Amino acid sequence: xxxxxxxxxxxxxxxxxxxxxxxxxxxxxxxxxxxxxxxxxxxxxxxxxxxxxxxxxxxxxxxxxxxxxxxxxxxxxxxxxxxxxxxxxxxxxxxxxxxxxxxxxxxxxxxxxxxxxxxxxxxxxxxxxxxxxxxxxxxxxxxxxxxxxxxxxxxxxxxxxxxxxxxxxxxxxxxxxxxxxxxxxxxxxxxxxxxxxxxxxxxxxxxxxxxxxxxxxxxxxxxxxxxxxxxxxxxxxxxxxxxxxxxxxxxxxxxxxxxxxxxxxxxxxxxxxxxxxxxxxxxxxxxxxxxxxxxxxxxxxxxxxxxxxxxxxxxxxxxxx
Numbered sequence: 001x002x003x004x005x006x007x008x009x010x011x012x013x014x015x016x017x018x019x020x021x022x023x024x025x026x027x028x029x030x031x032x033x034x035x036x037x038x039x040x041x042x043x044x045x046x047x048x049x050x051x052x053x054x055x056x057x058x059x060x061x062x063x064x065x066x067x068x069x070x071x072x073x074x075x076x077x078x079x080x081x082x083x084x085x086x087x088x089x090x091x092x093x094x095x096x097x098x099x100x101x102x103x104x105x106x107x108x109x110x111x112x113x114x115x116x117x118x119x120x121x122x123x124x125x126x127x128x129x130x131x132x133x134x135x136x137x138x139x140x141x142x143x144x145x146x147x148x149x150x151x152x153x154x155x156x157x158x159x160x161x162x163x164x165x166x167x168x169x170x171x172x173x174x175x176x177x178x179x180x181x182x183x184x185x186x187x188x189x190x191x192x193x194x195x196x197x198x199x200x201x202x203x204x205x206x207x208x209x210x211x212x213x214x215x216x217x218x219x220x221x222x223x224x225x226x227x228x229x230x231x232x233x234x235x236x237x238x239x240x241x242x243x244x245x246x247x248x249x250x251x252x253x254x255x256x257x258x259x260x261x262x263x264x265x266x267x268x269x270x271x272x273x274x275x276x277x278x279x280x281x282x283x284x285x286x287x288x289x290x291x292x293x294x295x296x297x298x299x300x301x302x303x304x305x306x307x308x309x310x311x312x313x314x315x316x317x318x319x320x321x
Contacts, residue, residue, distance in 0.1 A: 041219035050258035073098035141174025199223030
């Protein structure tokens with residue numbers, strides 16, 4: 001049975017507790033912040049599942065907050081830390097500034113960010129599991145440009161947060177690596193949830209000649225993938241295998257290993273190893289991968305993409321800045 005409560009902090013955020021109302025209060029608490037709902041999309045839904053599994057494994061009492069905006073995050077973090085939550089995990093790079101603002105005032109609380117972080121500002125109570133979005137974007141650019149017949153691809157992101165900006169930058173580099181003449185359209189939806197707007201932008205890109213659209217807008221990805229499905233162009237699944245949802249257009253899916261990352265966070269917390277550290281998640285650490293076999297495309301495309309992946313993992317191919 002799940003309990004719904006309201007946390008009043010100037011703005012109201014819903015907290016769902018993964019235990020009954022009279023939970024074992026002897027268990028240490030852990031809380032997680034999500035930008036959207038944990039019952040839709042792939043990023044937050046899969047992240048929540050990994051968070052919940054980690055809490056169960058480590059014997060922690062979990063709670064989570066949905067629809068936590070970046071603007072409200074400082075207040076939310078202060079409230080949780082003031083309430084004595086010893087471990088708080090934020091599931092988006094957009095929460096970085098809020099953590100750096102709040103963490104110095106709560107030295108007994110460990111703050112962890114999952115997604116992307118360039119610096120912990122030497123804070124002894126801030127850690128990050130940082131996906132190598134440069135590598136991620138580069139591979140997406142490689143696969144889209146390799147699969148494209150028109151030499152014109154598009155990437156549609158949610159908001160210009162650090163991880164999104166890095167991803168777009170390296171998608172362009174990866175695409176140019178395999179096709180120096182490739183054309184790459186890029187646009188931001190302005191939201192991670194506006195499916196209709198994302199679809200509208202994707203249809204526009206396809207009308208201009210893009211025959212491969214890369215979704216990078218979390219829940220709004222569905223609009224981009226719907227447009228690809230309806231317009232007869234290729235796309236990918238984001239963060240989990242979405243081939244069944246869009247069978248006519250998904251060539252492959254990026255699959256984030258959330259379970260591994262969250263299990264690592266839990267273990268580091270239990271071993272008292274958190275604080276002023278960044279753990280990089282990439283292809284070499286099994287932080288993410290691509291689903292196989294590729295669909296709607298010749299086997300040579302999959303072989304070329306995985307050749308690039310192998311070169312990145314071995315260090316033969318240096319991505320640079």
